[in-house]
Amino acid sequence: MSQPTTDTRDPTPLLSIVVLVYNTAPYLRECFDSLLGQHYGNIEVIAIDDASTDDSLAICRQYEAAHPNFRCITKPNEGGAVSGNLGISLARGEYVALVDSDDMVTADGYRLLMQEALRTGADISMGRAARLQEDGISSVSFLYEPYVWARPRVLDSAEEFPDLHHDGFYWNKVFRTGFLREHGLGMEPGLLYADRPFVHRAYWLSRRTAIIPQLVYLWRDRPASDGGSITRNLRQSANFLDRMRSARLEWEMLAQMPAAHAYRQRIALANLQRALHAASGIVGSPSFRQVFMPALRGLLDLYGDLDCRPLGPRRRLYLELVRRDETEGLCFLLGITHERGWVAEIEGACYWKQPFLDNAEVPIPREAMRLYFPVIGFFQLRDIRLEARRLSLTLHLRAAIMAGGEVDFELHSIYGEDTKVLVREGLIGEDDYGYALDMTDLAWEPGALYGLVMHFRTHDGIHGRYRISQAMVSPDLPPRLPLSCPHGQLLYSPKAGGMGFLAR
Structure with a gap:
């Protein structure tokens, strides 16, 4: 040295x-x-x-x-x-x-x-x-x-x-x-x-x-080609095992702080979500499959009785299949696309409709597939309009899911504190809800970039947010962008992480 x-x-x-x-x-x-x-x-x-x-x-x-x-x-x-x-x-x-x-x-x-x-x-x-x-x-x-x-x-x-x-x-x-x-x-x-x-x-x-x-x-x-970052290599076996070791270390470290119980649980959920980012790698790689399944199952055993509802139905079902060592079933679900947004409504509740719902041969509880709140793939912004003084959007979401909580939208400044909250206009069609922002008397800083953000909260306290990306809007919307009005432009912006509004 x-x-x-x-x-x-x-x-x-x-x-x-x-x-x-x-x-x-x-x-x-x-x-x-x-x-x-x-x-x-x-x-x-x-x-x-x-x-x-x-x-x-x-x-x-x-x-x-x-x-x-x-x-x-x-x-x-x-x-x-x-x-x-x-x-x-x-x-x-x-x-x-x-x-x-x-x-x-x-x-x-x-x-x-x-x-x-x-x-x-x-x-x-x-x-x-x-x-x-x-x-x-x-x-x-x-x-x-x-x-x-x-x-x-x-x-x-x-x-x-x-x-x-x-x-x-x-x-x-x-x-x-x-x-x-x-x-x-x-x-x-x-x-x-x-x-x-x-x-x-x-x-x-x-x-x-x-x-x-x-x-x-x-x-x-x-x-x-230049080595990338470690996050680019998360589907490599050694990288994934290191991520699992990091998650276990956090769980054990925070166990020494009894007052940190709720904090520890939130971090555990985040680490499960991060682990599932690598799940698609098992579809085409049998060798990664042999590492992924037992390592994640071991983490689930360590976490014990963790409330995984905030992870949504897809991730909860994936984790249930990992617990049961249902590798083929998990690979199947990870490999399909056409069924991901299908919803079954049973006794007033909504569930992800896929082959494991009410399957007698693989008796997984419905609870693992239940939709408590908006989940990507199960809702859509069917229309966004930008007129001279008004921004409006239509959210398509099953009424049974909407009944379980509240959903709001806002434009939030990417590099500042300013927030413009859209007003809920209620049900405007079957499973369609309207939101609008009157721009008449609002102050806009020229050149300021705002991201379109969706907030949700269930009645029992589960909450989260999405930045609205192209995957969440009607397919006919992106070709129409940008939309313009005297106050600015609505456009897709990587800086905003999705849909954004650039003020004039």
């Missing part, structure tokens, strides 16, 4: 930025330049090279020689978790940030995060992230994370904001260094998915967590 021979650094940086470097030479200069060009000057950059085999170390050395607030540390190859922990131990700043070396931080990112951290005295300050793709910035790949960043918040407890756990990333945050050291917080060595247990434990222990809605971090979506 080596360090610079001369030290002309600012003796008291307020923020230490730890960069985890491993074989990212094509992107490294862009990453370093984004850090050294921050509109926040009181920083040090610590690049931890994990025995790269490309030109990464040479590039680190060049930056170290050119910038007095840049340090390069090289070490044996032990994985990103060990590099991150080392960087935290070496940090001299009051706050510390962790950055992947193929990513970038927006020019104002650390100024905004540090401003909020110092204003609130936060242990953790976090902001919005987006995917950096070859064709621009996108939010499409994120699922629930944008709702965590939707509004500014200051939390004194993780329980104040149940959606907080959806952001399990370390790289869009600054942490108070003393807070991490006081609680011995760090990442599990050897674990690829080491960020989630680390971040989720930090949330629970934080005495103050601040959230800002501004974009602070760009997560590069590298092509598979």
